[in-house]
Amino acid sequence: MAVDGDRTPSDSPCPGNVLADGSIRSFPPAHVQVDRYSALISGGIISALLCTIAILVDAFGELPPGYSWAPYLPLGLLLLFFALRAFWWPQLSHRHKSWSFSELGIHLTQGVIWRTTTSVPRARVQHTDVGQGPLQRRFGIATLSVHTAGSDQAQVDLSGLLYDDAIAVRDFLILKGPTHSTSNLDLSSGPADIAHVAHPAPEATIEQPSEPAPDE
Amino acid sequence: MSERDLKEQRLHPSSLLFSLLRHLRQFIWPLALMFFLSKKSESWEVYAVYAVIPLMIFESWRYFNLRYLIADGELVVHEGVIFKNVRHVPLERIQSIDSTQNFLHRMLHVAEVRVETAGNTEPEAKLRVLSISARDRLREIVFDGTPKPSIDPARGQNANVPAGDSFAFHLPATELALLGLNPFRGLAILGVGVGIGGQLGLFEMISPASILSALGLGAGVLQNFFIGVASVFAVGVAILFISLVSTFIGLHDFTLERSRGEFRTQCGLLTRHTTTIPLGRVQFVSIKSNLLLRLLKRSSIQIETAGGKGEAKSGNHTQRWLMPVVENGLVPGLLRSIDPNINLESVAWQGLGPKAGRRRLFRAIRECLLIAILPAIFYSSWGAQVLAIGLPILVLIALTHAHKQHQVTAWASEPFGVLMRTGVLTRTIGVALSGRVQSVSISSSPFDRRYQMASLSIDTAGAGKVGHKINVEYMQRDLAESLRDHLLFDLEAKGLSDGLVRT
Numbered sequence: 001m002a003v004d005g006d007r008t009p010s011d012s013p014c015p016g017n018v019l020a021d022g023s024i025r026s027f028p029p030a031h032v033q034v035d036r037y038s039a040l041i042s043g044g045i046i047s048a049l050l051c052t053i054a055i056l057v058d059a060f061g062e063l064p065p066g067y068s069w070a071p072y073l074p075l076g077l078l079l080l081f082f083a084l085r086a087f088w089w090p091q092l093s094h095r096h097k098s099w100s101f102s103e104l105g106i107h108l109t110q111g112v113i114w115r116t117t118t119s120v121p122r123a124r125v126q127h128t129d130v131g132q133g134p135l136q137r138r139f140g141i142a143t144l145s146v147h148t149a150g151s152d153q154a155q156v157d158l159s160g161l162l163y164d165d166a167i168a169v170r171d172f173l174i175l176k177g178p179t180h181s182t183s184n185l186d187l188s189s190g191p192a193d194i195a196h197v198a199h200p201a202p203e204a205t206i207e208q209p210s211e212p213a214p215d216e
Numbered sequence: 217m218s219e220r221d222l223k224e225q226r227l228h229p230s231s232l233l234f235s236l237l238r239h240l241r242q243f244i245w246p247l248a249l250m251f252f253l254s255k256k257s258e259s260w261e262v263y264a265v266y267a268v269i270p271l272m273i274f275e276s277w278r279y280f281n282l283r284y285l286i287a288d289g290e291l292v293v294h295e296g297v298i299f300k301n302v303r304h305v306p307l308e309r310i311q312s313i314d315s316t317q318n319f320l321h322r323m324l325h326v327a328e329v330r331v332e333t334a335g336n337t338e339p340e341a342k343l344r345v346l347s348i349s350a351r352d353r354l355r356e357i358v359f360d361g362t363p364k365p366s367i368d369p370a371r372g373q374n375a376n377v378p379a380g381d382s383f384a385f386h387l388p389a390t391e392l393a394l395l396g397l398n399p400f401r402g403l404a405i406l407g408v409g410v411g412i413g414g415q416l417g418l419f420e421m422i423s424p425a426s427i428l429s430a431l432g433l434g435a436g437v438l439q440n441f442f443i444g445v446a447s448v449f450a451v452g453v454a455i456l457f458i459s460l461v462s463t464f465i466g467l468h469d470f471t472l473e474r475s476r477g478e479f480r481t482q483c484g485l486l487t488r489h490t491t492t493i494p495l496g497r498v499q500f501v502s503i504k505s506n507l508l509l510r511l512l513k514r515s516s517i518q519i520e521t522a523g524g525k526g527e528a529k530s531g532n533h534t535q536r537w538l539m540p541v542v543e544n545g546l547v548p549g550l551l552r553s554i555d556p557n558i559n560l561e562s563v564a565w566q567g568l569g570p571k572a573g574r575r576r577l578f579r580a581i582r583e584c585l586l587i588a589i590l591p592a593i594f595y596s597s598w599g600a601q602v603l604a605i606g607l608p609i610l611v612l613i614a615l616t617h618a619h620k621q622h623q624v625t626a627w628a629s630e631p632f633g634v635l636m637r638t639g640v641l642t643r644t645i646g647v648a649l650s651g652r653v654q655s656v657s658i659s660s661s662p663f664d665r666r667y668q669m670a671s672l673s674i675d676t677a678g679a680g681k682v683g684h685k686i687n688v689e690y691m692q693r694d695l696a697e698s699l700r701d702h703l704l705f706d707l708e709a710k711g712l713s714d715g716l717v718r719t
Contacts, residue, residue, distance in 0.1 A: 103708065104704040104708045111659070114659055118656075118657045119655060119700055121653065121704045122708060123712075124654050124707065124714060148655050148675070149714065150675035150677055154675075
């Protein structure tokens, strides 16, 4: 981005700073795998259901003679659609999906035919979620949801980030934003202060057992 | 106890009456239906009604249990009978306090009060009902801490409104009539009415043939033609009448006051709505004028805050009018009262270039052809005639509209915000105030990419269902990108407040 040239990331132990260079990053290839598997699973379930229906219609339905293929035609088309969705589409959409992260905010580009780049200014991030489905856990990727106070784009999902990247970006957003006037936090003292607040005060800690628990 | 504290308050005693009435109203249709449908008294539905009574008692109890207080800069609302709920709302996060009074409320000098913050689709607290004095006290305490109109220190010295800049506007009925003479408004209401009528099965007994026979008229081309013309005329008059009446009822006695850094509006003949919006909470401003208003050199101004996203924006009351009708000469002053930097006269509007104009024309032709395909296919003999006469007219209208639209559509980026101008018949200028941008999207279709264009849309916390947003189509892609970068940079570098929290 042209405008962030004169701004350098401030020093912070957070690895998010390393990512916040504004360069355009593609999503990890594991994202394609996850997309493919989830498409296969959902497509498989629906196909199995429809197969059953088609066989039942063929067996018990009263089709005109010579039309016994009729239930299988839509089924075949659907199967073709699911196959394309699972084997062709994930790669295509992956090719057109990218994200970048700079001092100014997060940008997400996606869409094969209609391409959209959504930019969320860092100062407008209300809160973030990092979520992982079972498939995503298996492949070590995650979905980072960035919430704003907006109306149409109140939630922007970056699904398919590497889990570590998602955590790093999240930490960067939480530790440093929201910035300026919207924040009550003293940014000049750095993230260490916030970390201190995050830990319980000494008097609130759970009482330590003074002697080891008796063995049974 | 500081000045901004409020001891624990209960709702007005008449709340019990109103919650009972509300539940009765909920059950009135099922009850009526049962009354008409069940001839035998032992039908189980009637017993079901008895089950409703404990529910009503419980609900009433729940509403009566609601208590609120203000302490340590927070509005605290206790509610619930079995599951107790205590809600803390920081005062500086309250976007607006609205109140509604129907006829009965007004007789008893009470009002339903809604406290809204930015976060929820539902109001943060519904206080049904408070006495008028309790409502005013609540308002006073919540908004008294507003830093006197200096809205945003980050925006520099210009942000100061001259002290004592208070005013009051009252909308005369003649002006209201201008707003009411809007066929679209009447059509929308008629549509709702027809929908309800259809649900109730009112139209099953009415058919064109039955109307004709009732009028003693049989077939006959000429007669049918006159009847057609007359009924279209009658429907048109009826629509305008409905629109006028609804406008008068909804916006009767509209007043706008500005004092101590807040706007307060009141309107309504039967049910009176009062809105209080602190300055600096305004997210989006729309200035609209339809054909009639434009001829008479008038506009209407609507504002959007972050609260109440879930509310239906169709009725008069939920739209936040700043002024439903105002002479164009007064518009700049009103806008300056929202933000002193707003100056529509000096806006450098940017058109979309000749390429965008051509694309609009092509789109108009495409759409005409799409419409023409249907008669061509389905009424082959008639189709030729319809096409021969209709299509050229249609294309002419569409091309004129597209051309006009291209001339009108423009955007601008000014220090006080991003603006967009649209609308051939109803001219709309939308202003997303500076710092209110929540996210920016740039989208491109395959056609856009071929012409190196894109559409830019800006999301704010006050982007409502209709019209209240910036969405520029056919923008040059590099221009869209640089505008986006400029907006993002402004937010980060200048730290502009989004007006959701008082700073």
